[in-house]
Amino acid sequence: MASRVASGLLRRRAGATLGLLRSYTHVRNYSSPLSALIPATSQCSKLTRRRYYMPNASPYQVWSRSFASDNGDKVEAVVPFMGESVTDGTLANFLKKPGDRVEADEPIAQIETDKVTIDVASPEAGVIEKLIASEGDTVTPGTKVAIISKSAQPAETHVAPSEESTPKESSPPKVEEKPKVEKAPKVEPPKTQAPKPTAPSKTSPSEPQLPPKERERRVPMPRLRKRIANRLKDSQNTFAMLTTFNEVDMTNLMKLRSDYKDEFVTKHGVKLGLMSCFVKAAVSALQNQPIVNAVIDGDDIIYRDYVDVSVAVGTSKGLVVPVIRDADTMNFADIEKGINNLAKKANEGALSIDDMAGGTFTISNGGVYGSLISTPIINPPQSAILGMHSIVQRPVVVNGDILARPMMYLALTYDHRLIDGREAVFFLRRIKDVVEDPRRLLLDI
Secondary structure: OHHHHHHHHHHHHHHHHHHHHHHOHHHOOOOOOHHHHOOOHHHHHHOOHHHOOOOOOOOOHHHHOOEEOOOOOEEEEEOOOOOOOOOOEEEEEEOOOOOOEEOOOOEEEEEEOOOOEEEEEOOOOEEEEEEOOOOOOEEOOOOEEEEEEOOOOOOOOOOOOOOOOOOOOOOOOOOOOOOOOOOOOOOOOOOOOOOOOOOOOOOOOOOOOOOOHHHOOOOOOOHHHHHHHHHHHHHHHHOOEEEEEEEEEOHHHHHHHHHHHHHHHHHHOOOOOOHHHHHHHHHHHHHHOHHHHOEEEOOEEEOOOOOOEEEOEEEOOEEEOOEEOOHHHOOHHHHHHHHHHHHHHHHOOOOOHHHHOOOOEEEEEHHHHOOOOOOOOOOOOOOEEEEEOOOEEEEEEEOOEEEEEEEEEEEEEEEOOOOOHHHHHHHHHHHHHHHHOOHHHHHOO
């Protein structure tokens, strides 16, 4: 008797399980295979949320999957995983509109975060049926953005049929007779009295006349600009910043570049620029003055035995600071290739979170915009930043003679809580010595 009851219960559970499988057929494209999503029939007495997700999968891994409807025709584009430290973003703009044809992995929208701009790609090829989110919305990983139909046809532009080519005979326009208007008798204007003097205006002539509000535009601040503003203000509020200056004669470095630029391109496939020499000079200075590569953390000082150089790059959306990893192990060609790659990704908006994470020292080249001298702001959590400027021909005294030389001002802003003026001056002096005589790098002197 007990065996018959157990057999009946097992059949009822199996039937319920099959019904559950049918009710969840719309998730067949959510991940694969279906047997990995739902426990075996013998274990269905303890159904859990495992039927929704892959075992041992990342909570964000499922968001990269496409969502299918009952007939498998509709898929939903969702916001992808945006990084470990990024929890939300702003839907900046749509790259496609309803009715447009999209291919698999083609971007249809852009999400602007505090650090980078991320594309929302179409999971399947098809036609955008409708947009679920709106521009300016705050979205998180997994938020639905658009619905895509895999079988629909793209919307066609319908042209209104043209009118008949043979114009209809138009009847001559009717000429209306103007009614006769009798002239009114002339009336003498009344005599006006002289206007009384008006009281002086209450507005003082010293008060400024503000422009009308109609000539102003108020737009939301982009998230990247907000992040930059907050970090710069935090830097000012946290660090005891002090800037020291020096000037460097670029004659020898520019001659070195001119003599070997063609051979350098032939061998390495990249142009020899000035940044690679300044990065190498900064690495040498950081190794001579390791306190500049350190950082304050609470009541401790963290000395970093590696050199990751951040290079400030200006883009249309704001200033970004990608990082050249392990610059102390690179040669000139590796540094030039790394800088070119990061600059290209920055201009294309393709920088990732990993490209900008970390960094122990920053170099900012305001000279590309014509800046003669400036005081750069430290990039937290670093302790110093080097500012390069434009190269200008200036008269200098060389061996008692006044000569015109290509000169550049250098600025080092440092955290005076950690770095004393002595170390800062020695650091900047080392950069000056290496740039003016690059042979020092070869001889390590």
